[in-house]
């Protein structure tokens with residue numbers, strides 16, 4: 001493309017690190033239901049269904065409150081230590097995902113050599129907020145915007161504008177790279193960013209990923225191709 005960019009903004013899950021997978025998340029969710037002594041399916045519907053949007057928008061004081069609220073919806077009132085146990089289990093699982101794909105850090109280095117600043121926008125539940133700063137990945141990113149911390153989510157134009165402002169780059173000088181979840185690519189393009197789809201990794205996540213099929217803009221196979229997009 002040969003863009004005149006000053007910053008590259010990445011999505012997190014499915015782009016820099018693996019997405020929640022059924023194989024990994026399901027045992028975690030079952031474990032949480034056990035910790036809380038609540039039935040699995042109603043808990044899943046309350047926490048991942050009814051409350052999902054509020055969790056991503058950070059509408060609770062903390063993750064403990066979001067778990068307690070899900071229990072309340074299904075008529076359960078577990079004591080604090082059970083809520084803490086369930087949260088600890090969830091945090092362990094989420095921490096295990098926050099390891100970047102092999103090509104990510106070398107690509108970041110190449111981008112920095114080219115003078116790029118690096119940003120991140122993630123639609124994520126509140127659990128990520130206290131974990132983020134302790135991750136190795138966070139040290140390689142100049143500006144990270146987590147939906148639950150800023151009470152906005154992609155594709156709201158304001159979340160992209162916030163990222164660009166903090167990166168001190170006009171949207172037209174920013175490249176946005178993501179696997180396409182949450183309409184993030186049209187959202188980025190709508191504020192004037194250059195948006196590129198990175199193909200989801202193979203497996204179940206890629207198969208059910210219809211956002212990738214709908215996007216008719218530029219696409220790359222791997223994060224390692226980002227420097228070439230910038231030319």
Ligand SMILES: [Mg+2]
Nearest residue numbers: 011013014181
């Ligand atoms: Mg994603």
